[in-house]
Amino acid sequence: MARKNQKAPWEPEEEIIWVSKSEMKRDMEELQKLGEELVGLKPSTLAKFPLSEDLAEAIHDAQRFKNEARRRQLQRIGKLMRYEDPEPIQAALDKVRNKHSQNTAVLHKLEQLRDRIVEQGDTAIDEVMELYPAADRQRLRQLARQAAKEKSSNKPAKAFREIFQVLKELNDEEF
Template sequence: MARKNQKAPWEEEEEIIWVSKTEMKEDMEVLQKLGEELVGLKPSVLAKFPLPDQLAEAIKDAQRFKNEAKRRQLQFIGKLMRQVEPELIQAALDKHRNKHAQASAELHKLESLRDELIEQGDVAIEKVLELYPSVDRQRLRQLVRQANKEKKLNKPPKAYREIFQTLKELHDKV
């Protein structure tokens, strides 16, 4: 005999996810911190973010406020953040933060390429020619020789710096 409160085998059970009050508060604090980071950005950078009008206006106001008014405005921003998808905003913020890191990494690559040019000479020049076909081979070779000469005679590294500037200009053109 079947029990009255038993579900039929073909009916799916709904899974209920219980969220504690503490978890909800932690989530709200995370959103508020995200809002604080947005308030700290320049208006020109904020214009690139996918923000609803009301949130953008609240952030603009928070940038003007001080002390207690700013604290209350940040709480309001946190409340508005609950209504939007924070993943999109977080992704845009991560992308903004990463630009500096990418630029630094590119400069480090150019520095290592410069060092490779000075150490290896013609072999490295061929590598640079593959990367940047528009480079003046003769000028680059001349700079490498000057840099090696400066290094031997303990002179200021003028050619060393000029090689880097040349590589940077070539990289910016590409």
Template structure:
């Protein structure tokens, strides 16, 4: 005889999403890792993040703590994050990481441009002038000649560094 509160196996069940204990624990660990990343950030950067007052205070406290107290505070931050939507915070962290990689890519581009100026000379300088119309053609030519001489005589690359700095300054002028 079947109990009244149980459904027969042939009856349709409601759409219930079952979450395993392991999955819940993994989600909590992921939130705690986001919290750890937030604790590593400087206060000026943290203020730009979409954080609640309570979470912001908990992160500031965790930055002051050491060892065991810090570990417990990180767990508390993870607990606070379970009650909020972590998506905006994760998006802001991703954006912050992406800024760093974009800056690195720009520096690599400038390094290859500098090497091209030293190797090719005038054609590469023309390319730089197309990219940065405010560039000083005469100064770039002079630095390229000096850099080539420094390479041939195995001297420190002072002119090469100066070309890079000039290109970097031109890049920052663009923005």
């Protein structure tokens, strides 16, 4: 006769995963660090994050506090983060960080284009016209000649900076 408490051999046993206290502490510290990063963001950026009302309010309060009150509030945020799913928050934070990197890359690309306009003249301006059809070819040629003249006579690079501003405006209009 079979015992009542005994499982049948064909039923799978549930696997128990033991988590050490140190590992739990590390996880909580990571959540608190994530919360600290959220506190450092601007309110307009924070509005785009998928946060619960309690967490959003706690972050807003932490932004106002100083010293010890801020430290305690950050601990509270860490505690509230335990009940949140950190993956969408982390993904949104990564997106915000990446946006800054993308903006920097675009500005570097525009600087290189400006340098080519000053050095190569019409061939580089033709490239700009392909990229930005709304560009004023005559204005770019005029600025390129002026920048080359300023460079040769060691004058301040006013036209050089103005070419960059024109390219930046064209890029902003496109997006």
